[in-house]
Amino acid sequence: MTCSEFLKELTDYLDNTIDQRTRAELEDHLQWCHNCYVVCNTTKRTIEIYRDSELFELPDDLRSRLRSAIISKCKQHKAKSEA
Amino acid sequence: MGAIESKVGEPVSDESVLVDAARNGDVGAFEQLVRRYDRNVFRIAQHITQNREDAEDVVQDAFLKAFQNLGQFQGQSKFYTWLVRIAVNEALMRLRRRRPERTVSLDEDIKTEEDSMPREVADWSPNPEQLYSQAELKDILSKTIQGLPPGFRAVFVLRDVEGLSTEETAEALNLSIPAVKSRLLRARLQLRERLNKFFKRRNGDSGQ
Numbered sequence: 544m545t546c547s548e549f550l551k552e553l554t555d556y557l558d559n560t561i562d563q564r565t566r567a568e569l570e571d572h573l574q575w576c577h578n579c580y581v582v583c584n585t586t587k588r589t590i591e592i593y594r595d596s597e598l599f600e601l602p603d604d605l606r607s608r609l610r611s612a613i614i615s616k617c618k619q620h621k622a623k624s625e626a
Numbered sequence: 627m628g629a630i631e632s633k634v635g636e637p638v639s640d641e642s643v644l645v646d647a648a649r650n651g652d653v654g655a656f657e658q659l660v661r662r663y664d665r666n667v668f669r670i671a672q673h674i675t676q677n678r679e680d681a682e683d684v685v686q687d688a689f690l691k692a693f694q695n696l697g698q699f700q701g702q703s704k705f706y707t708w709l710v711r712i713a714v715n716e717a718l719m720r721l722r723r724r725r726p727e728r729t730v731s732l733d734e735d736i737k738t739e740e741d742s743m744p745r746e747v748a749d750w751s752p753n754p755e756q757l758y759s760q761a762e763l764k765d766i767l768s769k770t771i772q773g774l775p776p777g778f779r780a781v782f783v784l785r786d787v788e789g790l791s792t793e794e795t796a797e798a799l800n801l802s803i804p805a806v807k808s809r810l811l812r813a814r815l816q817l818r819e820r821l822n823k824f825f826k827r828r829n830g831d832s833g834q
Contacts, residue, residue: 550815551811557814558792558794562678577747578747581748581749585749586814588750588754589814589817589821592754592763592821593786593787593817594786594789595755595765596764596767598673598764598768599668599672599681600665601664601669605682609664609668609686610657610664612686613660613685613690614656615709616690617653617693618653618692620693622652
């Protein structure tokens with residue numbers, strides 16, 4: 544397996560959506576190719592860091608303000624469509 | 627409201643009861659759906675628009691549109707996937723308004739050579755996120771993802787942050803499954819490469 548071939552399979556490998564045989568080939572490649580090992584590892588870390596970052600969390604006060612606005616507009620829409 | 631008492635994250639079977647009730651005009655049932663998914667919609671909206679005010683507008687408009695169009699929701703997909711599709715379209719529309727000089731679409735590409743190995747391959751510190759304060763880290767992550775085109779941000783946030791399946795992401799973004807996979811790979815590799823300069827191992831870092 545070449546590095547390019549490895550890279551093509553990287554997403555399926557990280558998502559664990561790959562057949563056993565291809566997985567074994569990829570893991571064999573990782574045994575001896577340091578570059579692919581590092582790319583694989585740091586890509587996995589990239590995903591984990593974003594997933595765990597709580598980037599763009601909705602603050603409670605804004606959350607209830609938005610919800611009130613949504614519900615009030617829904618009620619207006621309902622009243623209009625019933626009129 | 628009546629007998630329907632649901633919390634965020636409860637099974638989809640309860641959800642179809644809420645959706646049916648909301649479709650029949652039960653605003654209380656719809657409010658339960660809002661409570662269940664408002665955080666997710668906000669995160670998705672802000673990842674795509676990269677703007678707090680736009681994200682707030684997207685949350686409001688997406689839920690209102692969903693309520694208004696529940697009659698068209700057939701129940702063949704999950705309510706959440708259908709809602710995300712509405713929210714992504716709203717977010718892209720906001721971006722277009724903000725950046726009329728540029729084409730904003732899911733088709734915008736990034737310049738990478740998909741078949742080639744990243745040029746700079748340096749290992750990262752053992753716990754790279756601990757090199758920075760939480761505020762600094764959020765700033766780095768936010769600015770880094772901002773560098774990707776909106777369509778790639780959308781695929782990344784749906785698959786890797788929100789945990790939608792490839793099939794759900796394809797449905798929400800109206801893309802083919804191969805297109806989702808290809809964009810996801812490139813988005814992940816781009817983010818990895820951009821984070822390199824912040825996270826790579828420096829002299830004096832202890833190894834593992």
